[in-house]
Amino acid sequence: MIDVERLCRGCMRLLPEGAAVCPVCGYDREREIPSNGKCLPVDTILHGRYLLGSVLGEGGFGITYIAFDLVAQGAVAIKEYFPVGLASRDVEAASGQQVLVMPGEAGMHFRNGLRRFSQEAENLSRFQELPGIVAIRDFFSENGTAYLVMDFIEGQSLKQYMQWYQRDKGGEPMEYTVALALMEPVMGSLAQIHGAGIIHRDVSPDNILVDKEGQVTLIDFGAARAEVSMPDYRSVTVMVKHGYAPEEQYRTHGSQGPWTDVYALSATLYHMISGTLPMEAVERLYRDELIPLKKLTLPAPVPEEISDVIEKGMSVRAENRYQGMEEMYQALKEARKQEAERQAREEEARRQEAERQAQEKAERNAAQEQPGEAAQDQAERGKESLTDPPEQERLRQGDGSSQAQGDGQGGTVCGVLAVVVGALGIVSAVLELLSMIL
Ligand SMILES: Nc1ncnc2c1ncn2[C@@H]1O[C@H](COP(=O)(O)OP(=O)(O)OP(=O)(O)O)[C@@H](O)[C@H]1O
Ligand SMILES: [Mg+2]
Numbered sequence: 271m272i273d274v275e276r277l278c279r280g281c282m283r284l285l286p287e288g289a290a291v292c293p294v295c296g297y298d299r300e301r302e303i304p305s306n307g308k309c310l311p312v313d314t315i316l317h318g319r320y321l322l323g324s325v326l327g328e329g330g331f332g333i334t335y336i337a338f339d340l341v342a343q344g345a346v347a348i349k350e351y352f353p354v355g356l357a358s359r360d361v362e363a364a365s366g367q368q369v370l371v372m373p374g375e376a377g378m379h380f381r382n383g384l385r386r387f388s389q390e391a392e393n394l395s396r397f398q399e400l401p402g403i404v405a406i407r408d409f410f411s412e413n414g415t416a417y418l419v420m421d422f423i424e425g426q427s428l429k430q431y432m433q434w435y436q437r438d439k440g441g442e443p444m445e446y447t448v449a450l451a452l453m454e455p456v457m458g459s460l461a462q463i464h465g466a467g468i469i470h471r472d473v474s475p476d477n478i479l480v481d482k483e484g485q486v487t488l489i490d491f492g493a494a495r496a497e498v499s500m501p502d503y504r505s506v507t508v509m510v511k512h513g514y515a516p517e518e519q520y521r522t523h524g525s526q527g528p529w530t531d532v533y534a535l536s537a538t539l540y541h542m543i544s545g546t547l548p549m550e551a552v553e554r555l556y557r558d559e560l561i562p563l564k565k566l567t568l569p570a571p572v573p574e575e576i577s578d579v580i581e582k583g584m585s586v587r588a589e590n591r592y593q594g595m596e597e598m599y600q601a602l603k604e605a606r607k608q609e610a611e612r613q614a615r616e617e618e619a620r621r622q623e624a625e626r627q628a629q630e631k632a633e634r635n636a637a638q639e640q641p642g643e644a645a646q647d648q649a650e651r652g653k654e655s656l657t658d659p660p661e662q663e664r665l666r667q668g669d670g671s672s673q674a675q676g677d678g679q680g681g682t683v684c685g686v687l688a689v690v691v692g693a694l695g696i697v698s699a700v701l702e703l704l705s706m707i708l
Pocket of ligand 2: 329
């Protein structure tokens with residue numbers, strides 16, 4: 271049994287004896303920030319088994335805490351349903367940890383959202399073994415609200431990972447192959463989840479965690495999000511993720527479905543590969559200036575087949591997109607296959623060309639080595655020298671041509687002189703012979 275007192279409330283690791291500051295996450299027990307009145311204080315025990323640590327995040331419809339599961343003896347993350355604008359709490363007041371629901375219409379939205387939150391937790395818990403999707407371990411109601419217990423993932427968000435990656439590569443974004451490999455499990459699992467009628471609604475780099483092994487996990491499913499987006503434009507725009515959210519999420523009655531996640535996931539891929547946040551979907555409605563990946567100058571150019579799939583996934587109009595992740599996943603698989611086949615064809619063509627050139631060279635060498643074919647060989651060499659580009663260049667520049675010509679004339683003069691000298695030699699020899707006879 272772990273000594274719970276020695277657990278760091280920031281990361282739930284065991285602190286060294288007597289240490290107040292965690293050497294791993296830097297959490298300082300003595301400088302613990304008191305609860306803002308809304309979040310549950312550190313050391314609260316929920317459902318008789320979860321010891322709460324610090325707050326991991328506060329969003330539009332919930333508060334996420336790190337916690338220690340006293341039964342399973344391990345760290346977990348717990349999401350508390352707490353929609354902004356529909357609920358309040360004052361832990362200092364007599365009501366304590368109880369969530370207070372706003373009166374009137376807000377109360378109805380709170381309850382509807384709570385119902386969706388619970389239904390989704392139940393549905394998601396069936397997919398515990400899927401890679402790329404956070405595993406739901408428990409779900410319970412307490413304090414007038416509900417709690418979702420998940421595996422705690424040690425790591426950083428994809429948003430941070432992308433920044434780190436770009437810095438590490440001297441400013442270059444992620445290669446498309448790396449981005450696709452990273453996101454593959456998320457796509458595959460989302461395809462299955464869509465098949466079960468569940469939509470994520472908030473796929474974005476800050477809802478994807480990357481652990482030390484480079485495995486990615488999608489967190490923060492939000493069925494309740496649809497309900498708690500109040501029907502006024504301002505609150506809707508506060509809740510959507512600009513650059514990743516499709517246009518239907520900006521509308522109160524926009525029709526959301528698996529195609530909504532298709533847009534957000536494609537936009538996430540676009541950001542990973544291009545290094546820039548895509549233009550907002552609602553702006554694209556008026557003037558679409560999104561540049562397809564294949565047209566961007568990137569260190570690893572994106573093949574047309576892949577770029578086209580991501581572009582289709584990011585179609586502004588939902589009807590032009592893939593209708594679910596399964597469809598997009600298959601299209602990407604097909605695109606990768608086509609790309610691999612094209613590359614193989616190009617590689618084969620290059621290999622055949624190299625082989626042809628090598629054969630030609632071998633034939634020329636063989637011809638040069640055959641003495642019976644000396645004339646042909648000479649002709650061949652003559653031909654070669656004419657087609658030899660450096661030689662042509664030298665001739666074209668004229669520096670060698672006068673020299674060559676001079677050499678030719680000099681050779682002729684020498685030949686004539688040799689003949690004259692030879693003839694004189696013969697004459698003197700004849701005269702010498704005659705003088706001897708006489
Ligand atoms: N299972 C988990 N393991 C580790 N950290 C987690 C886990 N779930 C959430 N977190 C952390 O908590 C933060 C907030 O969680 P989450 O994304 O679920 O809610 P949110 O975005 O703050 O809120 P909302 O969904 O209400 O808009 C995340 O950014 C992440 O850092
Ligand atoms: Mg989130």
